[in-house]
Amino acid sequence: MWWEEENATYPMDDELKTLAYPWDDQKKAYDHCHYYSNVTMEPPQRANNSEILSCSTSQVYDTSQFRTSAVIDYSLVCDRAWLRATVQSTYMVGMLLGSYILGDISDRVGRKPVFLTSLVIMVVVGIGQVIIPHYAALIVLRLLLGASLQGIFLVAYVMTMEMVGKRSRTVVGVLAHGFYSIGFFITALMAWLIPSWRWLQVAMTLPALFFIPYYWIIPESARWLLTKRRPEEAKVILEKVAKVNKKQVDERDLEELMKIPIDEDKEAKGTFFDLFRFSRLRFRTLNIFFNWMVNSGVYYGLSLSTSNLGGNPYLNFVISGAVELPGLALATILLDRVGRRIPLAAFLGLGGLCLVSTIFVPKEMTWLLITLAMSGKLCITASYAIIYTLSAEVFPTVVRNVGMGSSSMVARIGGALAPYINMLDDVWGPLPLVIFGSLAGAASLLTLQLPETRSRQLPETLEDGENFGRYSEECEDEKDKKPINICKDETK
Structure with a gap:
């Protein structure tokens, strides 16, 4: 049929559309995934024995706005439209896995190794999406991409929060999200300048290479080193931080900090089931x-x-x-x-x-x-x-x-x-x-x-968490906002 020619475009008036495409009453629009058979253009008419056929193998794409896209290359339309959502959903599943797996590994082996490994995986997988033409491979790579990106963001966020003081955590934590938002502007500009989704993927992936030297620039988290009983390494890092910031740190205070005993009860980690x-x-x-x-x-x-x-x-x-x-x-x-x-x-x-x-x-x-x-x-x-x-x-x-x-x-x-x-x-x-x-x-x-x-003293134990916020504000100590046990339970 004349409308089946690949990527062809034809001016169609309402009469031709009525003859060629079924009308969808629910969507109030023509059904672009099906067409009538036995339709001629000159003169415009449809045979009485015409049937409604699927366009699954003969799509014509409008490339006036986007020259190419993954939807076009993998034909993710009509009956295959759910596969388009699966690509995006798989990326989120990858982020889920990355949150758990890479977060746990960073607690075991350190922040820097996980950060660098995630960067390398992201670059390899990002380029792999461009050169591998199969949809199944794209799904696997999107899964790995989501996991690696979550590893980068999660570890970077944790390192940032562990590097700053208590007073700065709120501002620094929100600013981390702010830079994420700035990425929206950059992405929109790049998408406007680069019409091909494959080259756009390359352009958004390669800049990650500039962050690999961070492994030698940014120190390991001193807090993490202390929790792993590696005080000498933490001391070297803190001395370097003080030197860069031109601060004088009393050697005795620094030594005392390194000798702080770790409370075994507080060091012990609760399990997921403890939350319930x-x-x-x-x-x-x-x-x-x-x-x-x-x-x-x-x-x-x-x-x-x-x-x-x-x-x-x-x-x-x-x-x-x-x-x-x-x-x-x-x-x-x-x-x-x-x-x-x-x-x-x-x-x-x-x-x-x-x-x-x-x-x-x-x-x-x-x-x-x-x-x-x-x-x-x-x-x-x-x-x-x-x-x-x-x-x-x-x-x-x-x-x-x-x-x-x-x-x-x-x-x-x-x-x-x-x-x-x-x-x-x-x-x-x-x-x-x-x-x-x-x-x-x-x-x-x-x-x-x-x-x-x-401004409340945060709960330490599971019992504290159960009673946290249980008492009225009038029953709280104004100095540290800690519930006083003799106060009346307002929830009963």
């Missing part, structure tokens, strides 16, 4: 897990759906990154001035309201649809930054690492489901945004059940 040992701690753990899953799912869902909002996809992607910066700035300001719980609930609730309200926006009002979606992205970015801090402060010290690691793993479940939720726009355009908004609203309400942690 007590009823109150169990509820909070499940609450935090759900919060992480929703934050991750909504964040990546909105990030991956910018091209579905209408308008210029490059501009939408830039806006998607731009709104993250004020979101992170607001989170930084509110964390230390207002607290954690109320801002988190407010951002989730407001973001969910923005997304659900898209149901009332006419399809032709693209500007309003984009505004509401990007407002939701701003709010979810802020809430994502806050949940990091709140979670680290709610989990007791003995299970803090396993709690944060488990939360990060659960978050990847939300990220893995996001591409499939985005596919529901074929059923009804606003449906993905409505689902994301409803989940954010539910998480907002559950957040109110978590304790406020600002």
